[in-house]
Amino acid sequence: MYSPAAAAARSHHARREFVTAVAERQPTVRDVLAGRGELADDVVAVDTGSGAIIDLHSPAPEGAALSPIRLGSEAALAVIRHSAAHVMADAVQRLFPGTQVTIGPAIDNGFYYDFDRPDGAFTDRDLLKIEKEMKKIISSKKPFFREELTAEAVRALFEGMGEHYKCQIIDSILERGEAISVYRHGSPGRPEGTWADVCAGPHVPHTGFIGAVKLTHVAGAYWRGDEKNPMLSRIYGTAFPSQAELDEHLERLEQAKLRDHRKLGRELELFMFHDYAPAMPIFLPRGASIYRRLVDYIRELYVDYGYDEVITPQIFDPRLFATSGHLENYRENMYLPVTADDLDEALARARELMAQGAPPDEALTLPTLAQKPMNCPSHCLIFGQRKRSYRELPWRMADFGRLHRYERGGVVHGLARVRTFCQDDAHIFCTPEQMEQELSSFNSLLFEVYHAFRFEDVSVKLALRPEKRVGSDDMWDRAEAALEHVLKQSGVPFEVLPGEGAFYGPKLEFHVKDAIGRSWQLGTIQVDYALPERFDLQYVGPDGQSHRPVMLHRAILGSIERFFSVYIEHVAGKFPVWLAPKQAIVVSISEKQYDYALDVQRRLGARGLRVELDAGSDKLGAKIRNARNLRYPYIAVVGDDEMQAGTLSVRSRDDGELGAIPVEAFANKLLAESVAPRLGYENRTGS
RNA sequence: GCCAGCUUAGCUCAGUGGUAGAGCAGCGGUUUCGUAAACCGCAGGUCUGGGGUUCAAAUCCCCAAGCUGGCUCCA
Numbered sequence: 001m002y003s004p005a006a007a008a009a010r011s012h013h014a015r016r017e018f019v020t021a022v023a024e025r026q027p028t029v030r031d032v033l034a035g036r037g038e039l040a041d042d043v044v045a046v047d048t049g050s051g052a053i054i055d056l057h058s059p060a061p062e063g064a065a066l067s068p069i070r071l072g073s074e075a076a077l078a079v080i081r082h083s084a085a086h087v088m089a090d091a092v093q094r095l096f097p098g099t100q101v102t103i104g105p106a107i108d109n110g111f112y113y114d115f116d117r118p119d120g121a122f123t124d125r126d127l128l129k130i131e132k133e134m135k136k137i138i139s140s141k142k143p144f145f146r147e148e149l150t151a152e153a154v155r156a157l158f159e160g161m162g163e164h165y166k167c168q169i170i171d172s173i174l175e176r177g178e179a180i181s182v183y184r185h186g187s188p189g190r191p192e193g194t195w196a197d198v199c200a201g202p203h204v205p206h207t208g209f210i211g212a213v214k215l216t217h218v219a220g221a222y223w224r225g226d227e228k229n230p231m232l233s234r235i236y237g238t239a240f241p242s243q244a245e246l247d248e249h250l251e252r253l254e255q256a257k258l259r260d261h262r263k264l265g266r267e268l269e270l271f272m273f274h275d276y277a278p279a280m281p282i283f284l285p286r287g288a289s290i291y292r293r294l295v296d297y298i299r300e301l302y303v304d305y306g307y308d309e310v311i312t313p314q315i316f317d318p319r320l321f322a323t324s325g326h327l328e329n330y331r332e333n334m335y336l337p338v339t340a341d342d343l344d345e346a347l348a349r350a351r352e353l354m355a356q357g358a359p360p361d362e363a364l365t366l367p368t369l370a371q372k373p374m375n376c377p378s379h380c381l382i383f384g385q386r387k388r389s390y391r392e393l394p395w396r397m398a399d400f401g402r403l404h405r406y407e408r409g410g411v412v413h414g415l416a417r418v419r420t421f422c423q424d425d426a427h428i429f430c431t432p433e434q435m436e437q438e439l440s441s442f443n444s445l446l447f448e449v450y451h452a453f454r455f456e457d458v459s460v461k462l463a464l465r466p467e468k469r470v471g472s473d474d475m476w477d478r479a480e481a482a483l484e485h486v487l488k489q490s491g492v493p494f495e496v497l498p499g500e501g502a503f504y505g506p507k508l509e510f511h512v513k514d515a516i517g518r519s520w521q522l523g524t525i526q527v528d529y530a531l532p533e534r535f536d537l538q539y540v541g542p543d544g545q546s547h548r549p550v551m552l553h554r555a556i557l558g559s560i561e562r563f564f565s566v567y568i569e570h571v572a573g574k575f576p577v578w579l580a581p582k583q584a585i586v587v588s589i590s591e592k593q594y595d596y597a598l599d600v601q602r603r604l605g606a607r608g609l610r611v612e613l614d615a616g617s618d619k620l621g622a623k624i625r626n627a628r629n630l631r632y633p634y635i636a637v638v639g640d641d642e643m644q645a646g647t648l649s650v651r652s653r654d655d656g657e658l659g660a661i662p663v664e665a666f667a668n669k670l671l672a673e674s675v676a677p678r679l680g681y682e683n684r685t686g687s
Numbered sequence: 688g689c690c691a692g693c694u695u696a697g698c699u700c701a702g703u704g705g706u707a708g709a710g711c712a713g714c715g716g717u718u719u720c721g722u723a724a725a726c727c728g729c730a731g732g733u734c735u736g737g738g739g740u741u742c743a744a745a746u747c748c749c750c751a752a753g754c755u756g757g758c759u760c761c762a
Contacts, residue, residue, distance in 0.1 A: 112757095120690095121691055123691085123692095216756095217692090217756060217757075218756090218757085219690070219756060220690025220691065220757065221690080221757070222689080222690095222759065225759070227689065227760090231690050231758075232690090232758095233691085234757070236756090236757080266698075332760095333760090403762090405761085405762085407760085408688050409688070410690090411759080411761070417760095417761070417762080418762095421762070423762065522762085557762095560762095561762085562762055563762090587722085589721055592719075617717095617719065617725095618725080619720050619724085619725060620721050620722055621720090621722065621723060621725095622723080622725080623722085623723095624722045625723035625724055626724085627723090637721070640721095641721085649721080657722080
């Protein structure tokens with residue numbers, strides 16, 4: 001149990017140790033900065049030059065560079081937010097006694113802290129109260145200070161406060177043999193006067209540096225991220241040096257909301273969902289138009305990059321997925337459909353067996369089929385159809401087949417996480433010697449595609465073997481080494497993600513940053529020695545012997561559905577002419593120009609352009625407004641003047657008024673913009 | 688699946704125990720207008736579904752579904 005009196009006693013004891021330490025102290029960072037005349041009001045902490053960031057009151061390490069971190073820098077923001085997390089935990093414990101603290105880091109756009117509250121989760125009203133309490137602590141400008149305590153002292157301190165999660169954290173720090181530091185800040189109203197947390201730091205000099213704070217939402221989170229552990233209550237918030245910066249941040253969130261693909265999908269009539277098909281999008285004509293163009297664009301590139309497209313079934317005998325390992329490793333994500341005949345038969349047999357006394361779970365054995373969650377197994381069937389020669393390799397087998405994966409209810413999200421989708425999927429069967437060339441050719445293709453969609457900021461991650469996997473350790477060693485080698489050779493910087501590979505092989509993930517700075521994983525390429533072995537795939541080499549091909553699983557857009565969601569948000573619904581479902585709308589001023597407007601629409605349509613007509617009785621202003629809301633790339637206004645001159649008064653969505661343009665000239669302009677952007681052929685390294 | 692919240696007309700949202708509302712969209716009419724919203728009228732709802740409490744439920748309680756934000760998982 002939490003005991004304020006005991007905690008206060010511990011705290012005072014610890015405080016005495018701290019004071020003693022201060023008395024014998026060496027010069028602090030603050031002393032050093034002051035000596036150099038660099039101690040400005042906006043200095044939050046210092047960078048030691050060796051990667052560590054430490055507080056002003058820390059003892060100054062000998063010979064360290066100590067460059068000040070000032071308000072306005074990214075590093076300062078993280079320090080402020082981490083300090084805000086402490087203040088929040090302090091406020092929570094003042095308001096909700098008996099609540100235990102766990103961890104509370106700074107994250108990308110703010111911070112969070114996970115609590116174990118006996119009375120259950122926090123409500124939105126609680127958040128307001130907590131925020132108010134935090135503001136009190138902040139305005140009192142209480143200093144943060146650091147103590148290095150002995151392990152026993154720290155353990156006793158938190159044990160005494162009834163902080164069982166903290167004790168677990170302390171124990172794991174001790175196991176790693178690291179030093180333990182405790183951070184405190186003054187907390188008016190708390191009996192012991194200060195609030196303490198096991199923390200590596202650093203923190204702001206005093207709570208006043210947390211200029212503006214807002215608690216945003218509550219969420220559940222498993223202790224240590226493991227779903228077998230108890231669920232904690234997480235409170236998310238964000239903090240900034242000033243209210244103005246917080247307001248700006250909130251404004252950015254509003255902007256992001258405006259480009260939310262679920263909202264735009266509804267408004268632009270791109271796709272819909274229905275309760276009868278949860279998490280399975282239904283594409284409306286406009287959305288289907290874009291979807292098809294995305295796929296067609298990739299198909300065009302496949303011609304130049306030497307891919308062959310195949311078409312494969314949706315449903316297979318489960319033996320296919322037993323062979324591939326999916327039934328063992330991917331079962332929880334698979335739909336296992338059953339025919340009505342099989343079901344009736346199985347039920348009849350089960351009734352009979354149960355009448356003879358069999359328990360229900362033994363009586364019912366249901367023959368099922370398997371809906372494919374991936375294309376790779378069927379591609380292995382294709383490869384194995386007949387004897388293959390080395391002359392056929394590399395064989396790049398593309399498939400836009402629809403996949404179904406059962407996703408748990410809580411994870412689905414608009415188009416970004418759905419239960420049916422298709423990928424720009426392909427499997428490259430090649431010799432081990434060809435693998436590097438294939439990886440690098442894929443790299444060129446991928447960058448060409450991202451360039452076309454104006455994703456200019458791409459980062460690469462190397463995901464290594466997961467716990468649940470097929471294939472020998474030797475295979476994994478080779479596959480991981482191959483990917484790493486290609487990355488190092490190409491000089492592309494990359495991050496390593498241990499344990500995050502697919503069950504059949506390690507993978508490269510390609511992440512892009514969108515127009516408002518958010519990062520998304522799109523493409524991937526995965527090296528796989530396991531499936532060729534499981535399917536016993538072979539080719540005859542120049543030596544007349546059988547050899548095992550390597551299989552590369554790869555996608556550039558990833559799932560078309562997810563890509564669509566990212567792209568909608570990237571361009572805020574303003575699709576370029578080559579993708580837009582309707583490239584222009586002809587708008588008449590009055591019904592006098594109806595015939596001319598209709599003729600213009602037909603002439604443009606005859607040139608292969610996708611053109612809408614608004615000849616309704618709205619006023620021009622209303623028509624323009626509607627057309628702009630639907631994000632037509634061009635609005636072509638026709639009135640008496642244009643009708644006389646045979647022109648259109650064109651307004652570009654992206655470039656504003658273009659003035660009067662002859663119909664044919666406008667058609668040519670649109671046609672020129674209707675072509676998907678391509679790199680020159682010489683830039684491609686594919687065969 | 689877990690934690691929390693939400694679900695009222697096609698869309699955005701009012702309505703907190705006592706006769707279901709608004710704006711936009713739709714439909715009809717009038718207007719034919721020069722670059723972001725003309726005017727008048729009409730229609731539109733088993734208040735997500737089911738159960739319960741109550742004289743009375745959109746409103747309170749329970750169950751389910753879907754969705755939203757997280758966690759875990761992931762293209």
